[in-house]
Amino acid sequence: MKDLQTISGWLWSTPMVLLVLGIGTVFTVWMRVPQIRRIPDMLSQLKSGGGSDRGISSFESLAMALGGRVGVGNIAGVAAAIGVGGPGAMFWMWLTAIVGAAVAVVESSLAQVWKEEVEGEYRGGPAYYIEKGLNAKWLALAYAVATILATTITGPTIQANSIAVSAKEAFAIDPRITGLFVATLFCLVVFGGMKRIGRVCGLMVPFMAIAYVLVGIVVLVVNAEHVPAMFRLIFESAFGMDSMFGGMLGAAILWGVRRAVYSSEAGTGSGAQASAAAEVSHPVKQGLAQGFSVYVDTLVVCTITGLMILVTNSYNVLAEDHSAVVQYLPGVDAGPAFTQNAIETVAPGFGAAFVAIAMFFFAFTTLLSFGFYADTNIAYILRSHRHERTIIRVFQVVLAASILVGSFRKSDFAWSLADVGLGLYTWINLVALIPLVPVAIRVFRDYERQRKAGEDPVFRPENVGVTNAPLWDSIADHYERTGEALPAADSPMKDHQR
Template structure:
């Protein structure tokens, strides 16, 4: 019975991810890029100014940078190491080009969903919270739709994906250091408990440390490998572009595999349009919703254009992709070890830990935010926290093929729901962007007030009256 159910779930995932979602995510990515006149590129220069944004004025909530780190923590996972390796081994070097292209288009969807998350966020005792469930309720007036989304993201990200990340950590440490999976589970549970029972502030503080360290360390090692083999770099780019457009690949059918693997890797890695990152984006205190959208777009580029590309270059420069039978994390480990020596295995294990553990705490936050939307009870939240700990333990010790397939299905349905909603609400985003751009043209540091944009209803946190009340309190 379980085998039959797993086969059904797997078949459903194939249809959903290989046909429906890929077409929709590409289509809305192109649509948003054109409709918003390339907003994801137009305002990209503001990123580096916003990266140094200050802490929240009231000492509560999280800064723009911390919210950015939470979303990157969740989206940057072991897929950046193993997933890219699979894309290159199955789709060839050309998959890297299509990964880049889908990221540039997908950034438009990211801009829309994260702007909406900021516009429709709500105030709570810890600062702010929001995300797709919140804009489904407030912008569309469909709370039941928001509850459906909350259930999907809480189960897939908050519970199941965390078990998979824990599974990856214990396997990596057993392989690299001979550490018992039980001891590995105990370590992960202790660290996870310390962070998630400390609330959103502690999650933000930990993410703020882990994300820059893991990203910079990994990219620096990748740059070392590239510069060590600098003479091969033109050949690597030739392989990528020939693999993407070459006549040989086209006639042999290889170009189809390159396109499919590159697109899937790009979509899975950056999660643009899927409705996950907006849950973190809403927590930030910023002066204008577009500011946080710009930050989240930078996260999409960092995740795919930088970190995934780093993995691809390590593999292609080393030539490990030419070896038979190597794929996934094993291919990445072999490629790096061949360039830097035996410590490459240890480094990949350390990266696996940082990438996967950061995903656990980021995924947990997505679940917490949506638990708050559905119920808000402290008892329910405590039960959820213990459920996360339980799933981390199960994931550390067990094989999770069926659970992973189920999580993919839930995430696919979640993404499908979010895509339809952000498409319907894109007019609101255009007005908010126009407000931002008009203030920039006047030389102002943009400040958003709901009264300045026609047609916005059920917006709680951006009124002039609310700001006056807060200042007088």
């Protein structure tokens, strides 16, 4: 356990914080704050993007990415950030989300540029753009292996553990029964492939997010008189100006950034893999859609969790030496219990059950996204090997087994394992993005040039100096001719694309 915490500490130390914020700032400045300027385009793309037999719609891709982003980090992770970093961690989560949205736009656009057609479906992501954009296959393989490890073994443990713990506390259900139920349900969905995952996420994600936010708004309205003081506490604590939390500035920054990255996945490359599966006429269209998903995850869902906890004083804060800085809930560990208690202050007898149900939806859609990400990276490594589908199925079963095991593991172990897995492939992706900055800028400016000319942007790789993205030749030809999604995957065009 100590070894895991040590490795996690290395991966998520100050250099990681500086790298995430630094890369996000570079993209924000060079692309002239696209995550703010292009919000209308983000919303427009979610309404107009259509799917095809090869690719899912922009909304389904967004829902799949949100399924990965909106997970236990939005409840347990936010509580952990407050418990160790104090109320000021909320501000640094917000800042990371705004800056991180630019990173999400870039990595998702690059995933679209170098996507491939695998077994009649679009696949892409960091492994693909690292190999083709940097000609660094060894690094691409490292990312793929790290992601497979994280999405089949390390990541599922915390999702399953959080579901099981919440179900036990709310309904007294044996964690082994919960684990078996979740693992079985996971297999029923993920064995149906990308299309089924996209449809299920498209149905579950909006429902769970809206219901959760509405409950949070009720808690804030009931405690409206305390809201101004709560925001003042957040901002003063964020800069070490609050007398109680003045000595926690470093912890507030570290844990705010750490949990924002864990929750939003900006910079990890995870959402980029869902982006590559979408059917669009220009890579930046889906990049903008994924930038918006960071806002939904962190600025909406994570924020509502933090505000519920803070406005009701449903939290404890521990200093670095584990001494109590604030102890409003004696004996309660940082986690879902903070949120449960916040809701209980408004609706006694409702909090535990509601958080348990929310935790199930949040974590289950994350597990589905994990299944898709593992599939994408295994497909990258095997490259249409004759036993590819069998091997993918084996890894899906391993993921299901991780769900079972994770449901009765200690939560501290599960969190440390998840942090290590996520940290490994995040480092690889962030390092790879640095030399790809010029390409990303050219692709984005190509989109802006066409928008300024009043055109519906269509991507031609040669216009931005990309010569190894042949799939886009036929995509662009078809969109320019018809303005519609590509025809069925078994059409003559398929041979041309390959």
